[in-house]
Amino acid sequence: MRGKHVAALLAAALLYPVEDSSATSVFRCTGADGHVTFTRHGCASDQAQHLQDTRNPTPSSGKTFPLANPDRHAMPSPTSAGELVIVGQQDDGCGNLLTSSEKRQAIIRKEVRSGMSRADVENSLGKPDRVTASNGQQRYHYKEKRKGGSSRQVSFDEAGCVKK
Known part of the structure; x- marks a missing residue:
């Protein structure tokens, strides 16, 4: 009987919230x-x-936690800041000639533009009917599905980007 009491006390101790256990x-x-x-x-x-x-109080714990005081740390004005540094910009491998929204619009309109990758062209026009390569450069060939339709050719540079 005493073992059950000890087990219950241990279980209760494990479930008891420790103050600021998430703080570091x-x-x-x-x-x-x-x-x-x-x-x-x-x-x-x-x-x-x-x-x-770094305290992160449990929601609805009833404990008050002071919010940030915006007057305490005055941010410097943008004119006093030095050089603008962009952190974490993704390089698409094609010189970032197109923004993501421009690429998305071109794909929706089934257009091919400079700065698109092979994957972007395949998203826009589908898999090519034929692929040729010469001097390290690839070309995708597309044939119009209807009778008498025209053909289309897309050339890529060594990096796999649509040539200008």
């Missing part, structure tokens, strides 16, 4: 040039280090 130490590292990095392993000696509060 995250450091905000600011370099001399103003570059900010967040890390769990501390900052380099030449960077200013600040411990970030």
